Each structure stands twice: as C-alpha cells, then as structure tokens.
Amino acid sequence: MTAGAQGTAEDGFRGWREAAREALYGPDGFYRRPGAGPAGHFRTSVHASPLYARAVARLLCRVDEALGGPPALDFVDMAAGRGELVTGVLGALPADVSARVRPYAVELAARPPGLDDRIVWRDEPPEGVTGLLFANEWLDNVPVDVAEADASGTPRYVLVRADGAERLGHPVAGPDADWLERWWPLPPEEGLRAEIGLPRDRAWTAAVGTLTRGAAVAVDYAHTAGARPGRHGRTPPAVPGEQRPGRLRPRPRRGRGGRGADRAGRPR
Numbered sequence: 001m002t003a004g005a006q007g008t009a010e011d012g013f014r015g016w017r018e019a020a021r022e023a024l025y026g027p028d029g030f031y032r033r034p035g036a037g038p039a040g041h042f043r044t045s046v047h048a049s050p051l052y053a054r055a056v057a058r059l060l061c062r063v064d065e066a067l068g069g070p071p072a073l074d075f076v077d078m079a080a081g082r083g084e085l086v087t088g089v090l091g092a093l094p095a096d097v098s099a100r101v102r103p104y105a106v107e108l109a110a111r112p113p114g115l116d117d118r119i120v121w122r123d124e125p126p127e128g129v130t131g132l133l134f135a136n137e138w139l140d141n142v143p144v145d146v147a148e149a150d151a152s153g154t155p156r157y158v159l160v161r162a163d164g165a166e167r168l169g170h171p172v173a174g175p176d177a178d179w180l181e182r183w184w185p186l187p188p189e190e191g192l193r194a195e196i197g198l199p200r201d202r203a204w205t206a207a208v209g210t211l212t213r214g215a216a217v218a219v220d221y222a223h224t225a226g227a228r229p230g231r232h233g234r235t236p237p238a239v240p241g242e243q244r245p246g247r248l249r250p251r252p253r254r255g256r257g258g259r260g261a262d263r264a265g266r267p268r
C-alpha cells in the first residue's frame with residue numbers, strides 16, 4: 001500500500017498512485033499487454049517521424065565526442081515501448097560510432113519479436129553507463145498520488161475506485177507533504193488539486209544516478225510553477241488506466257553525467 005492508499009479493501013477506494021500502477025503495469029496492465037504497445041494507441045515523437053531518431057543519434061554522437069570516443073558507448077532507451085527509438089538510433093549512427101555502441105532498451109513490457117540482436121532488453125537501467133540515457137515520455141507514466149484541498153484547505157489524498165468515483169482520504173503527510181509544500185503548495189481553496197510528484201523525482205534521480213559519464217535527457221509533458229493545471233479551473237475527471245490527450249507539449253529535462261554533478265531531476 002502506498003501512503004495515499006488509505007481506502008478500505010471493502011469499498012474499493014485507493015490512492016491514485018496504486019490505482020494507476022495496477023492499471024498501467026499490473027498483470028493485465030495497459031503497457032504490459034502483448035501487441036503493438038503504446039504506438040497502437042497514440043503517437044509520440046518517436047513514432048511521428050524518423051527525423052526524431054536521427055536527432056537523438058546526432059545527440060549521441062555529440063556525447064561520444066565530449067567523452068573522447070570511449071571504446072564502448074552506451075545508449076539507454078529508457079521506457080522503450082517496443083524499442084522503436086533505439087532501433088531508429090542504431091540505424092542512424094555513422095559506422096564508426098555504431099561499431100562501439102552498446103544499445104539498451106529499458107522497459108517493463110516484454111521484448112518484442114524481431115528486434116535487432118544487439119539490443120539488450122531489461123526492466124531496469126544498467127549501472128555504470130558511459131554515454132546517453134534518453135527517456136522519451138517516461139516520467140508522465142510514473143504513477144503518483146493526487147492531493148486535493150478539503151473544505152478547511154487541508155490537502156488530502158484523493159482516493160479512486162475502478163469506475164472513476166473519487167473521495168478524499170487522510171491528510172497528506174510525511175515526505176509527500178514536504179514535497180507538496182516545496183514544489184506545488186496548494187492554496188487553501190476547496191477542490192484545488194496537485195499531483196504529488198515525489199515518486200517521479202525519485203525515479204528520475206535513480207535513472208540519472210546510473211550514469212558514470214555522459215548525459216541523461218528526459219522529454220516529457222511539463223508546466224512551469226506559475227501555470228499549474230488545476231489552478232484556474234478543475235481538470236476533467238479521470239478513470240484509472242485511461243489515456244487522455246495531453247494539453248502541453250513534451251519538454252526536455254536534462255541531467256549531466258558524472259557523479260557529484262547536479263543530477264537531481266527537479267520539477268520545473
């Protein structure tokens with residue numbers, strides 16, 4: 001149970017983090033079902049045009065240059081879907097770089113058939129990466145809890161049932177409350193909502209921490225603190241596991257390699 005899952009088993013309510021985790025990554029989760037994967041349901045920049053993989057291949061070459069052309073150059077496609085990006089990058093690299101590249105696809109879904117044998121398929125990023133870790137539309141898929149201000153202005157966990165019905169649970173507490181206070185303080189106005197992005201920050205920090213030398217880039221949906229969704233009007237109700245078109249364009253989030261550098265993924 002997550003801190004947000006305060007509902008009783010009998011009434012079926014639980015925190016959004018737990019509900020989304022099961023809906024997306026449970027045994028019959030949206031992302032784990034066999035088939036075409038994300039590309040069968042929506043398009044990301046990866047599917048939209050081969051130009052995207054070519055641009056990432058160019059970035060990998062620049063990282064290679066900055067690293068002085070190491071004998072083994074890692075490319076980690078973090079949250080790889082069906083391996084479309086890593087496949088495109090491999091096809092776009094110049095021969096001298098291609099000969100040294102170690103391509104990884106990190107994905108919770110199973111390895112799809114017919115993938116290039118060189119691609120190592122794993123469910124966690126490898127440790128000690130020298131090269132580029134690239135996460136396209138991963139972080140918006142990290143399950144998080146949702147908080148809502150109650151009538152007294154206290155932020156409480158929002159609990160949800162499988163049919164989308166919601167109610168409020170316990171007040172947000174502990175590290176979740178610290179995160180909200182720092183990054184997404186909720187004005188004491190009943191009904192205002194915030195995502196508690198702590199698991200997302202931890203996921204990114206851990207991924208960037210696998211780098212020994214190189215760069216990490218996340219491309220994802222984002223907003224600035226002054227333009228919080230939900231601040232000026234309520235977001236539409238959601239149902240666990242349903243995908244809705246995003247309203248904001250994905251933005252890059254960078255982390256530089258080298259232990260000791262500022263590699264923490266901070267919300268914008």
Ligand SMILES: C[S@@+](CC[C@H](N)C(=O)[O-])C[C@H]1O[C@@H](n2cnc3c(N)ncnc32)[C@H](O)[C@@H]1O
Pocket residue numbers: 031032037038044045046047078079080081082084106107108109123124135136137138141142
């Ligand atoms: C929106 S899709 C993006 C797929 C691909 N990167 C693209 O841009 O087309 C998100 C993917 O992230 C994967 N994912 C989510 N959390 C993950 C994790 N902790 N480790 C590996 N893959 C993860 C999901 O299984 C899903 O395939």
